[in-house]
Amino acid sequence: AQSVTQPDIHITVSEGASLELRCNYSYGATPYLFWYVQSPGQGLQLLLKYFSGDTLVQGIKGFEAEFKRSQSSFNLRKPSVHWSDAAEYFCAVAPDPYYGGSQGNLIFGKGTKLSVKP
């Protein structure tokens, strides 16, 4: 069965420091991968997505993620964190409809809560 693992429940970084949030997935075929951010009381906002092509994906707000098939990982990075980045981050995988997956049936990890120290 498909699954997404975010090993870190809570991470604290200093403002201006670099950030890497880990995401590992279990999926038999080529996955569609997403990173979402959820600020308190808000819905999810898409940061970036990977479907195919270049394995380094650029997103909004200065985030990027790298797809590594050999490691089944899709880690999110940012070179310099801002206080406004404090939020919860979710990695998700979308099953390929060709292999029986359904549109919109994203599988989410449990999330990583990011705190930013001044």
Added chain:
Amino acid sequence: NAGVMQNPRHLVRRRGQEARLRCSPMKGHSHVYWYRQLPEEGLKFMVYLQKENIIDESGMPKERFSAEFPKEGPSILRIQQVVRGDSAAYFCASSPSATTNEKLFFGSGTQLSVL
């Protein structure tokens, strides 16, 4: 251009009552998805609807839960005879078409609390 609108933001129900959660998709979107987020968990897919049709309800509990997306008006997620375990945040998302290349636009969610 309003985003996905969900109401109410917070809903409190006593055990045994009914909960009705509403979702108005973005303008021009005819595909709606409902997710549930339990405490300390990620979002879990519940159901995917197009106008007047349920496309995928593989994530819906077999009893007490139902969803609709009528020709006119918002999508409704209905929970009958709520229990404490139904307490969660319920998110709705919409998309303009049925391909995984389209990103989902999420609403701010409805927090359901069952007393």
